[in-house]
Amino acid sequence: MGFRLPRIVNAKASLKRSLSSSEKTVVPKGHFAVYVGEVEKNRFVVPISFLKHPSFQNLLSQAEEEYGLNHPLGALVIPCSEEAFLDLTCCLRRS
Template identity: 35%
Template sequence: MKKLLRNPSKVTHSHQYSALQPNSSKPRPDSVPAGHFPVYVGLDQDTTEKFIVNAELLHHPLFIELLHRSEQEYGYAQRGVLRIPVDVVVFERVLESVKHGEGCSCLDELLGQSVSCR
């Protein structure tokens, strides 16, 4: 160790090290693509799953209804990632319905429940 301290040029000119810099060309595994946002979906901590959702969904009536449910459950003061308090299977049905352009306009209709929708 003393030899290294006396002659630091041996360390600084070494070809056996690489600078510890983040590689900006590789996306982080937890990064979210542009135009998307993360959503945690589930009724409790044990069944919560993370989804990466296209921001265009924010204008869809089914997703707006999910946002209303989130607001009722957590309020507007919720911090961090958006949480939606529905079963994961229900959320996946919403995504499939939107993807295939099905005409369902409310969650109850999508689930086949006999509740009249707005």
């Protein structure tokens, strides 16, 4: 039997996630889409304000080192687990 941590549930509710990476949804003004995951990539729409945070900039540097600037998905891909990404975004929303 599994359990969910409240912060992850809240983070998932606050992030707009498409259910399928092939689903193309409109990204609202002031947000951008990223794909997150180590094996299966899930799409998240996050606020542009995250770009100014050093922790998020570190993730972007890792993405550049891992994939370069040309990824087959044609979008920004973050090379970390979905859980780690949700933890980070939850912290960024609180700050």
